[in-house]
Amino acid sequence: MSAPTQRFGLNRRHFLQLSTLGLGIGAMATLAGCAGSDGxxxxxxxxxxxxxxPLHVPPLAPAVEKDGQRVFDLVTEAGQTEIVSGGKADTWGVNGAFLGPTLRVRRGEEIRINVSNALDEPTTLHWHGMRLPAAADGGPHQMVEPGATWSPSWTIDQPAATLWYHPHPHGQTERHVYKGLGGMFLIDDDEETALNxxxxxxxxxxxxxxxxxxxxxxxxxxxxxxxxxxxxxxxxxxxxxxxxxxxxxxxxxxxxxxxxxxxxxxxxxxxxxxxxxxxxxxxxxxxxxxxxxxxxxxxxxxxxxxxxxxxxxxxxxxxxxxxxxxxxxxxxxxxxxxxxxxxxxxxxxxxxPAAPIPAKLGSAAYPDPALAGDMQMFQLGDNVINSKHMDMDRIDLEVKAGSTQAWAVFNAHNQPHNFHIHDVQFQILTVDNKPPPPELAGWKDTVYVPPGVTVRLLMQFGKLADPVVPYMYHCHLLWHEDMGMMGQFLVVDA
Missing domain, CATH: 2.60.40.420 (Cupredoxins -  blue copper proteins)
Known part of the structure; x- marks a missing residue:
């Protein structure tokens, strides 16, 4: 069942909301006068x-060395946080009342993360942008029940990057993120460290x-x-x-x-x-x-x-x-x-003082398009992908471990959508048949797809096969994802 819709006018709630920003009455009246007649x-x-x-900077999460692994302990919990004037909000956080610490790891390290759930409902944490085993992905198949602990482990095997973590329960992701679960996940490597x-x-x-x-x-x-x-x-x-x-x-x-x-x-x-x-x-x-x-x-x-x-x-x-x-x-x-x-x-x-920004940064080795074979087609619709709503029991696609694929993502809907793929970073080949602009020319895992436009992607899948546990692809506008705009794929042995 879809959530109720609501038209947003500048009513009493919006005056209170804007007042938390320090807006004066005159400014708010100006904003009210801009309201359209039908939206x-x-x-x-x-x-x-x-x-x-003062800007809060999330602390770095502590880790201990145990059995050759760096081990992090994370707890999803409820609390109260004074964010704006007027009182405290009921919030969720990781190792605290709101948001979570920054995890920082290095390429080549083996890590384990103990995720304990102190909430009164199931949740999970997904490591967005990370290449890792499907069973460690933190998607809707890895729910952590109240009072339980989930302990995924994997070896960091990708370049230095800014990733993040957030909950991913099917049908509830938007609410869990909105209440405050999430944080940064940073990867370092030798190539990035050598740069000034x-x-x-x-x-x-x-x-x-x-x-x-x-x-x-x-x-x-x-x-x-x-x-x-x-x-x-x-x-x-x-x-x-x-x-x-x-x-x-x-x-x-x-x-x-x-x-x-x-x-x-x-x-x-x-x-x-x-x-x-x-x-x-x-x-x-x-x-x-x-x-x-x-x-x-x-x-x-x-x-x-x-x-x-x-x-x-x-x-x-x-x-x-x-x-x-x-x-x-x-x-x-x-x-x-x-x-x-x-x-x-x-x-x-x-x-x-700062040194000049290096003229050369990364040495991205993109996949060879000639290895991609036939292009996979994905059409984004009204809370569907390829005319299908998400079904936890349906596998939509199987890909061979280590294979290179090209995907064409077309937005056939009149609303904004973007597209996120778990486990891989991709290269954007074209946007509306044109080369991508500089800001889209690097490794990506999420891309905006305007209505009526096709975005073509090239990626190489990892070698970690799992014939049972899937990864996700979906719109990352989280209400769309919750309403069914998501599919599942398996990485299987060649």
Whole structure:
């Protein structure tokens, strides 16, 4: 059964929601006057956010060495968190009340993660972007019951990258993510370490977990009705911090951007339109730095950028409106017409000097397209893929371990959708029959697919076969996933 829909006007709840951002009555009246007659009005918070809260930087999760493995202990639990003024929200977190610590590992290490569930309902943690055995993937087939512990283990066998972890229960993923389960998962390797890049975690290497939420007047987290893409909120959090301020201490700061929202896309840029440098995408380093002034990330996507600062300056990271290739009504409904201030960067009067950004970054060895054979076709529809809703008991595709495949993903629907594949990073061959732009030229595991457009992907599957336990592919707009926009594939022996 689908969730009830709700039209978003600027009612009393929205006035309370916007007031948590420090918006004045005049500004809120202006926003109210922008409301359309038949849908959600565009939201503009430029200059309206009272940036005052130091950015919380998630701690690095501790690990112990045992039997040749690095072992992490994670607990999913409920708690209360004061996020906005007015009171505490009932939230979920990992090793705490809201969100979770950053896991950091190195290529070649064997790791084990003990996931204990202290919630009163089943959940799971999926390691988004990770190459690993299907039984360790953390998808809907690896549910952890209340009071139980699940302990997957695997060897890290992929390049340095910014990944993340989040729950993946079938039909409940959006709610579990919205309540606060999730965190960063960073991989290091020798190639990235040899480069002269900012890498002092929490100092000049900063994780930015960006999410939008809705709050009541007493500070409670509100699960709103869904429409179109799912839940959209007017309060943007970074690492769980509302109205956040980042103290910049270096000439070059590495920002690891993660769109951890369930439905909203962001078009990141700075308030002064400065150029920043993208160095990595979902699956790791680009081959060369890419100068940009905007980068769009749909739910689940990541990008690493380097921002250059001068002493004493202040600048705001902002999300600008974006062209999702949809109608005006769909654009308003999806939040793509919104302009949102995200976080304020305040540079110190004296900054640590930085070396030039290397002209060469990663050495990506992409698969040979000649090995791909026939292209697999995937059509995205209204909460279906290839006209089928998700069925936990149906395997939609089998692929041979170690094989190279090309997939063509076509959005036949009039709504925004993106596409995420478990276990692999892929190369984007074309978008609407054109080569991808620089920001999409690296390793990816999640990609936006506009209505009426085909995106062609090339990937090589791992050698870890499992004839029973599947991986997932799905839309990462989480309400769409929950409603059935997901399929399953097995990796089998050749």
């Amino acid at each position: 959600r009005e565009p939201l503009d918070t430029v200059g309206q956010v009272d940036f005052r809260n 890049l900012p890498r002092d975690y929490g100092v000049d290497d900063i994780p930015l977990i960006v999410q939008d939420k809705t709050f009541s007047g007493n500070g409670q987290l509100v699960e709103t009705g869904r429409i179109g893409v799912g839940m959209l909120g007017g309060t943007v959090l970074v690492n769980g911090t509302a109205a956040p301020v980042l103290d910049v201490v270096a000439e070059h700061t590495r920002l690891r951007l993660l769109n951890a929202s369930s439905a909203r896309s962001y078009n990141f840029g700075f308030s002064d339109d400065r150029t920043f440098t993208m160095i990595a995408s979902d699956g790791g380093l680009l081959t060369a730095p890419a100068p940009l002034s905007r980068i769009m990330l749909t739910p689940g996507e990541r990008a690493e950028i380097i921002v250059t600062a001068v002493p004493g300056e202040t600048v705001t990271l902002r999300s600008y409106s974006q062209d999702l290739g949809v109608s005006n009504a769909r654009a308003a409904e999806s939040g793509s017409l919104d302009t949102l201030d995200i976080i304020e960067l305040q540079a110190a009067s004296v900054l640590m």
